[in-house]
Amino acid sequence: MATVVSDTGVGPLLRRWRERRRLSQLELALRAESSSRHISFVETGRSRPSEEMVLRLAEHLEVPVRDRNALLLAAGYAPRYPESALDAPELETLREGIGRLLRGYEPYPALVVDGSYTVVAANRALERLLAGLPEHLLAPPANAMRITLHPEGLAPRIRNLRAWRGHLVEQMERQIAFGRSESLRALHAEVTGYPLPPERPDEEPAEEPYAYFALPLRIEHDGRVLSFVSSISTFNTPLDVTVAELAIETMLPADPATAEYLRTLSD
Template sequence: MHRDRTVGELLREWRRRRRLSQLDLAIQADVSSRHISFVETGRTIPSRRMLLHLAQHLDVPLRERNRLLVAAGYAPAYERRPLEDPQLAQAYEAIQGVLRGHEPFPAVAVDHRWNVLLSNPAMEIFLDGVDPELLKSPVNMMRLGLDPRGFAPRLHNLGQVRAYLLPRLARQAARTGDPELSALHEELRSYGTEDAPPTAGPTDIAMPIRLRHDGVELSFFSTITTFGAAFDITLEEIAIETLFPADATTTAYLRRSAAQLTNR
C-alpha cells in the first residue's frame, strides 16, 4: 500500500539531491542544524514560513514546494494556471512577441518536460520528414531531436548534439526530481552511444546544430530564456529556445524562405 511521504522525508530528499549536509543547509538558511534534524526526523513540524524558507535555499521547484506544504498540513502557495488563462495574458503575449520578433529564425516555447507550447513558422524546417507519430500532442522537442524517427537523421553533428543534450537532460531530471524526465532521458540514451564531445570547430562561437534541409546544410546556435522570479508554476516551467544562424548561408536561406512565403 502506498504511503504518503512526510515533510521531513521530502525535505531530506531535496537536501541530499543538492548534496548538502544538514550543517551546510543550516548555514545557508541561517537556522540551527538541530532544527533541520528535528524536521527531517519528524520531531518538529516546521512553520509554513520556515518550510518555504528552506525550500528556497534548496532551490526546490514551485510545484514541489506545494508538495512540501501539503505534506506539512498547509495549503499550497503557488497556482498552476493554463497558459491561456486571462491572468497570464501579459506573459502569453510576451512569449508570442518573442517568437514573432525572432522570425525569420526558428523559436519555440516548451514546458518543463520539453513539450512544445508555442512555436513560430520557421520551426517547420525541423519537421520535414518527421514520423507523424512524433507530431501528435504533446510534441516533445527532445524526442524530435534525438529519436531516429525525428530530425536526428538530418543532423550532421548528431553525436555532438547528443553529447550536449543528454547530460543536460540528466541534470534537469536530477535537479527537479521528475520521474518523467528521467524516463525520457533513459529512452533517448538508448537510441545511440557514439557521442562526440561538443568541442568547438575553427569557426564556431557556440555548439552548432547542423541540419540538412532542402539540399542545404543549415547551422544554428541557440539561447534559452526563462521567466525571472515567477510565482506561477506554469511560468516558472516555461523556456523559450531561440535559434540563431551560425553562418551567412543559413541567414540567407531563412530570409529567402520567409520572403517567398510572404509573396505567395
C-alpha cells in the same frame, strides 16, 4: 501532472534537497537565518517547521515550484502555488507576450516547451526547419526531444548527431536528478532507446573540436548544412507551476552563412 508527496515526511525531503545542493546543515542554516540544530531537528522529524520556514528553506535550496508544493503538503500545509492551464484567462498576457517574442525572433527558429518538452508554441522559422517530418511526430502534443532524436525525425539530418544527442540526454538527466517527473523519466527511457542510424562518412565525430563558442546543432536543410547554437530562457521568480516549467528555446545562427540563408527564406 499531479504533485507527488512522499510518505516519509517533509524532513527527509528537505534533507534530500540539501544533499542534492551539496550544502551542510550549517551552510543552509546560515542562509536561512536559522540554526544547524533546528535544521537537524526538522530533517529528523523532531521538529515541525512552520509554513514560512518550509518556503524559506525551499527558496535557499532552489527547489522548483512544483516541489515546493510537495514540501508544503508533506509538512501538513496547503499548496501555495497554483497550476494554471496554459489557455487559462489569467495567462492571456503571458501567451500574448510569448507570441510576440517568437514572432520577433524570426527569421531564426524559436519554440516554447513545458517541463516534459511538449511543444506549446513555435514560430514559422522552426516550422520551416521541420518541414517534411511525419505527421505522427508533429501532431499535438508534439515533443521536442522526440522530434529531434526519433529515427524518423531530425536525427538523420543532424550531422553531429552523437554529440547533440549526448548533450540532450545529459540535459534530461540533470533535470531528472533534481525532480521527480515520471513523464520526464519515461521520455528519457524512450529516446535513449532509439537506435542510432549508421554512421555516415560525412558525420562529424562527437569529439570534434568545433570552432564555435558553444556546441552547435549542425543540421541539413534543403541541400545545405545549417549551424545553430541554442539558448534557453525561463521565467524569473514564477508563482505558478505551469509558468515555472516553461522554457523558451531560441536558436541563434552559429555562422554568417546560416544567418544569411534564413534571411533569404523570410524575404
